[in-house]
Amino acid sequence: xxxxxxxxxxxxxxxxxxxxxxxxxxxxxxxxxxxxxxxxxxxxxxxxxxxxxxxxxxxxxxxxxxxxxxxxxxxxxxxxxxxxxxxxxxxxxxxxxxxxxxxxxxxxxxxxxxxxxxxxxxxxxxxxxxxxxxxxxxxxxxxxxxxxxxxxxxxxxxxxxxxxxxxxxxxxxxxxxxxxxxxxxxxxxxxxxxxxxxxxxxxxxxxxxxxxxxxxxxxxxxxxxxxxxxxxxxxxxxxxxxxxxxxxxxxxxxxxxxxxxxxxxxxxxxxxxxxxxxxxxxxxxxxxxxxxxxxxxxxxxxxxxxxxxxxxxxxxxxxxxxxxxxxxxxxxxxxxxxxxxxxxxxxxxxxxxxxxxxxxxxxxxxxxxxxxxxxxxxxxxxxxxxxxxxxxxxxxxxxxxxxxxxxxxxxxxxxxxxxxx
Numbered sequence: 001x002x003x004x005x006x007x008x009x010x011x012x013x014x015x016x017x018x019x020x021x022x023x024x025x026x027x028x029x030x031x032x033x034x035x036x037x038x039x040x041x042x043x044x045x046x047x048x049x050x051x052x053x054x055x056x057x058x059x060x061x062x063x064x065x066x067x068x069x070x071x072x073x074x075x076x077x078x079x080x081x082x083x084x085x086x087x088x089x090x091x092x093x094x095x096x097x098x099x100x101x102x103x104x105x106x107x108x109x110x111x112x113x114x115x116x117x118x119x120x121x122x123x124x125x126x127x128x129x130x131x132x133x134x135x136x137x138x139x140x141x142x143x144x145x146x147x148x149x150x151x152x153x154x155x156x157x158x159x160x161x162x163x164x165x166x167x168x169x170x171x172x173x174x175x176x177x178x179x180x181x182x183x184x185x186x187x188x189x190x191x192x193x194x195x196x197x198x199x200x201x202x203x204x205x206x207x208x209x210x211x212x213x214x215x216x217x218x219x220x221x222x223x224x225x226x227x228x229x230x231x232x233x234x235x236x237x238x239x240x241x242x243x244x245x246x247x248x249x250x251x252x253x254x255x256x257x258x259x260x261x262x263x264x265x266x267x268x269x270x271x272x273x274x275x276x277x278x279x280x281x282x283x284x285x286x287x288x289x290x291x292x293x294x295x296x297x298x299x300x301x302x303x304x305x306x307x308x309x310x311x312x313x314x315x316x317x318x319x320x321x322x323x324x325x326x327x328x329x330x331x332x333x334x335x336x337x338x339x340x341x342x343x344x345x346x347x348x349x350x351x352x353x354x355x356x357x358x359x360x361x362x363x364x365x366x367x368x369x370x371x372x373x374x375x376x377x378x379x380x381x382x383x384x385x386x387x388x389x390x391x392x393x394x395x396x397x398x399x400x401x402x403x404x405x406x407x408x409x410x411x412x413x414x415x416x417x418x419x420x421x
Contacts, residue, residue: 113154369415
């Protein structure tokens with residue numbers, strides 16, 4: 001039976017947890033200084049006469065593993081090859097199946113399963129979606145009448161999303177979003193009720209985003225599909241399209257849209273949809289366009305600004321040029337495009353160096369008492385500390401044990417509050 005002291009302690013913790021919840025409701029995170037990052041790079045090496053091959057990171061898993069593709073050493077982009085780059089290991093090329101001319105990895109889950117597009121040597125089809133796991137490549141094919149399919153994302157339960165269509169005649173569809181589960185590809189057109197669509201991402205609780213409309217460059221609207229319920233988002237402010245490129249389990253999405261420029265040109269503008277509100281991200285100084293491609297559970301967003309292309313990270317209403325917060329001595333390094341960000345804040349994409357285009361893995365440089373990896377100490381960190389209150393498992397220091405005495409208690413709380421902000 002818990003004594004009076006235990007009851008008072010538990011009541012105190014409950015009140016503190018309630019305060020943390022209220023603080024979190026008022027401000028989902030504390031706006032602090034932007035993260036600073038250490039950098040790792042890798043590039044496919046070809047040998048003479050072209051010693052280096054452009055290499056592109058597309059997706060990063062929870063543990064920091066990266067998947068992407070590089071251009072063939074002889075024919076460049078005509079024959080891409082997929083790779084996986086685990087933490088602490090070298091880049092590993094995925095062997096092309098017999099009869100396959102190219103493979104481009106686009107999505108990765110936490111089990112190391114990869115999806116993307118591949119092209120068959122006989123070129124009967126344009127590209128076909130594939131799934132790679134446990135050393136095997138599975139051709140996902142298309143629905144009847146299709147000449148093309150592309151898999152863009154895969155959840156940890158193996159559900160895949162992408163799109164298929166007939167790129168020649170447009171019949172039965174120029175593009176239709178699909179969901180692939182347990183060997184079965186299902187077109188989402190009847191649920192989305194639109195002439196054309198594409199799906200780009202799926203969250204761990206099954207939410208899907210992409211675009212619906214006649215075409216992505218004319219009238220597309222971003223959507224959120226939750227089971228059979230569809231939410232159609234507005235176009236970007238002052239624009240004529242929107243499309244979702246990333247979604248988290250809270251139903252928040254990141255993407256971009258198009259608007260007409262002063263000379264009739266098209267300008268791309270990044271946005272986030274958070275708690276039912278569309279927020280324009282703007283652009284980095286000196287740039288015209290912005291595109292958002294990745295988003296994590298903390299609503300941190302990554303993408304790129306162009307022309308000239310600099311990668312950015314957006315958090316708490318502030319867009320930061322990643323080149324301003326990367327600590328590296330790599331000659332002529334420029335972070336060109338950020339494609340994906342995991343919940344630990346690690347980022348992948350590509351950068352240019354004196355040796356050409358390389359894959360990048362950025363890791364936030366730890367800030368004391370930042371338990372969530374969002375480079376700020378606030379309500380989310382307090383909630384995590386309270387959830388670990390008491391003796392650490394195995395009587396060994398745990399994540400919220402800031403003073404390393406194997407107990408999460410008042411001393412750790414005092415240190416967290418001292419670093420708040």
